Amino acid sequence: MTASIEFATVAKRYGSVEIIPDFSLHIAAGEFIVLLGPSGCGKSTLLRMLAGLESVSGGRIALGGQDVTELPPGRRGLAMVFQQYALYPHMTVFDNMAFGLRNLGVPEAEVHRRVQAAAAMLELDGLLQRLPGQLSGGQRQRVAIGRAVVKEPKAFLFDEPLSNLDAKLRNRTRIEIARLHKRLGATMVFVTHDQVEAMTLADRIVVMNGGRIEQLGAPMEIYQRPRTRFVAGFVGSPAMNFLPARRLPDAQGRLVVALPGDGVLHTQVPVPAALVGELQVGVRPEALRLSADGPLVGRVELIERLGERSLAHVGLADGTVVVAEVPVQRDLALGEAVRLQPDAAQVHVFDAAGLAHHAVAVQADAVLAA
Known part of the structure; x- marks a missing residue:
């Protein structure tokens, strides 16, 4: 079910302020793309336009060859994981993961199958009856990822999902996301300002600066042969x-x-x-x-x-x-x-x-x- 993504001369303006002037990018089905750049470079805005949470000021966005520029978020077949976990505190882990499927009218047997499969994949099997308040930060983030997995989307969108975790949990969750991509073979778009996350997760990195692509390439290509001084200074620690x-x-x-x-x-x-x-x-x-x-x-x-x-x-x-x-x-x-x-x-x-x-x-x- 995974799909390709196409940004075609996409622009975003807030009144007279131009955030993204002209952005074009093709993401192949099953590819892991990381949008990397400093705060304010437009990477999260691009992700939100792809998700349908922000309107597009110009250009078009296609998903699996279908123009989705004007489609509402619920009809795009995407799943998004945010920096904040946004879990319902009064619901169990199982119910948090099942909530979206039940809203869509998915049969309960299918809901159980998907939740159980996602829980096994993310090592949440023994936590399904706990409340979010009984979980660690890393476990809550895995529940948020599981909530996206059960939707079986055309693509996964991650908006700085590791920022709230400590260093040890950030490393572990990064590995889990890499394994998830390998298991599912799904299209993933991941936004971060952390170049370590970009280097370890991406098939290709899109280094952004001022709403534009500064360089696009494989992680080691960008590290070893940066196109500009900006890229050279931003990537590497x-x-x-x-x-x-x-x-x-x-x-x-x-x-x-x-x-x-x-x-x-x-x-x-x-x-x-x-x-x-x-x-x-x-x-x-x-x-x-x-x-x-x-x-x-x-x-x-x-x-x-x-x-x-x-x-x-x-x-x-x-x-x-x-x-x-x-x-x-x-x-x-x-x-x-x-x-x-x-x-x-x-x-x-x-x-x-x-x-x-x-x-x-x-x-x-x-x-x-x-």
């Missing part, structure tokens, strides 16, 4: 380091830049046809390592010891602070002078317009031959 850079004469068709402190970096980034204005070099912490002759010179300001890895916050002479992943066995002291070497194959260069220029991709046959 810790965030990518950004350094002002000055272009030097190119070498063998690759960009060479001067970094803060006048250290020279030979990148693997091909020289673009046109590259003007100020440049920035972007390098992730795992691609920045301690080196006796590295081009970046600074002093250790903070060490984050995270068990499996350590992160050194290093202040450079110009005041820029960069984060580098360092060996856990290396005992750095606060104030210690260090030199850092970016991995040239993982360096990104951003032009004045914020567009990214990447190192040459490693060919698969070269990797196999290594």
